[in-house]
Amino acid sequence: MVILGLTGSIGMGKSTAAGMFRYLGVPVHDADASVHRLMAPGGAAFNPIISTFPDVLKNGRIDRQILGTIVFADSDALKRLEAILHPLVRKEENRFLKHNRLAQRLLVVLDIPLLFETAGEKRCDHVSVVSAPQFIQRQRVMARSGMTDAKFSAILAKQMPDREKRRKADFIIPTGLGRAVTFATIRTIVDQLENRT
Ligand SMILES: CC(C)(COP(=O)(O)OP(=O)(O)OC[C@H]1O[C@@H](n2cnc3c(N)ncnc32)[C@H](O)[C@@H]1O)[C@@H](O)C(=O)NCCC(=O)NCCS
Ligand SMILES: Nc1ncnc2c1ncn2[C@@H]1O[C@H](COP(=O)(O)OP(=O)(O)OP(=O)(O)O)[C@@H](O)[C@H]1O
Numbered sequence: 001m002v003i004l005g006l007t008g009s010i011g012m013g014k015s016t017a018a019g020m021f022r023y024l025g026v027p028v029h030d031a032d033a034s035v036h037r038l039m040a041p042g043g044a045a046f047n048p049i050i051s052t053f054p055d056v057l058k059n060g061r062i063d064r065q066i067l068g069t070i071v072f073a074d075s076d077a078l079k080r081l082e083a084i085l086h087p088l089v090r091k092e093e094n095r096f097l098k099h100n101r102l103a104q105r106l107l108v109v110l111d112i113p114l115l116f117e118t119a120g121e122k123r124c125d126h127v128s129v130v131s132a133p134q135f136i137q138r139q140r141v142m143a144r145s146g147m148t149d150a151k152f153s154a155i156l157a158k159q160m161p162d163r164e165k166r167r168k169a170d171f172i173i174p175t176g177l178g179r180a181v182t183f184a185t186i187r188t189i190v191d192q193l194e195n196r197t
Pocket of ligand 1: 114
């Protein structure tokens, strides 16, 4: 089974690319979705996060926007949050890999926002990076509710720069040239990796 990592900086189009891999029948493990599940009431990270960051509890749920404002302005707080979440995400990822190995899948994708930042490339056979020009990235991110220039800059400062990600990638998936180009690139990657014996 070939493991392809999928990553990219904020707003570069990772989720859209992941959807295209799925459309082509490739199982995708979405680390972000895993974080959402773990943080929901009843999820394994819910209680540890509430104990560490009591202010984020709103109407019985974790308010992600408040949590984001806290951790993106304070790197120690972000480290504490990551220490809770990353091992749990890793457990879910291992379950996904085991399941797909047993099902004898040829190719699976690990969609991990912080793949290089957490040395996740070591667990992948190849890595693909979604990338678009900076002005497009900024337009996409600033269109989101609750986003400010300061928050965007703080998040970018915590991520490996796009050009460095591109340098490390085996495959670059352009997302600023229209969806058709993105899809054609992904189809070529899937064909290439699934035909490998
Ligand atoms: C802080 C949280 C609650 C904010 O949630 P919110 O819904 O407001 O934003 P979202 O998750 O979409 O993140 C916004 C952007 O921040 C970036 N980002 C998220 N976590 C991190 C991090 N630990 N370090 C650097 N950038 C990050 C992502 O690229 C994303 O595009 C959430 O990002 C989170 O739980 N982060 C920690 C878990 C983590 O490390 N996730 C990423 C890899 S699994
Ligand atoms: N290939 C593409 N072509 C055109 N527009 C795209 C493409 N990919 C994504 N977009 C647009 O860019 C925005 C961000 O896309 P998406 O949610 O996939 O990014 P992301 O990288 O998963 O974001 P984040 O990491 O910040 O959660 C969306 O508005 C989406 O419509």
